[in-house]
Amino acid sequence: MAQEKQLKVTLVRSPIGYNKKQLQIIEALGLRKLNNSVVLPDNASIRGSISHVAHLVKVEEI
Numbered sequence: 447m448a449q450e451k452q453l454k455v456t457l458v459r460s461p462i463g464y465n466k467k468q469l470q471i472i473e474a475l476g477l478r479k480l481n482n483s484v485v486l487p488d489n490a491s492i493r494g495s496i497s498h499v500a501h502l503v504k505v506e507e508i
């Protein structure tokens with residue numbers, strides 16, 4: 447059985463000073479503080495959200 451791919455997303459820049467939509471995306475991904483990481487499933491909706499805030503996060507495939 448193949449294991450589902452996952453992404454480790456880390457907040458590396460503060461969303462302060464960016465528009466509210468980007469702040470809402472960061473919160474929806476489950477990121478609260480700088481250098482906080484979450485593990486999320488690798489699917490199209492998560493990839494789309496990450497692409498909107500790519501300048502604020504670091505993404506690693508697990």
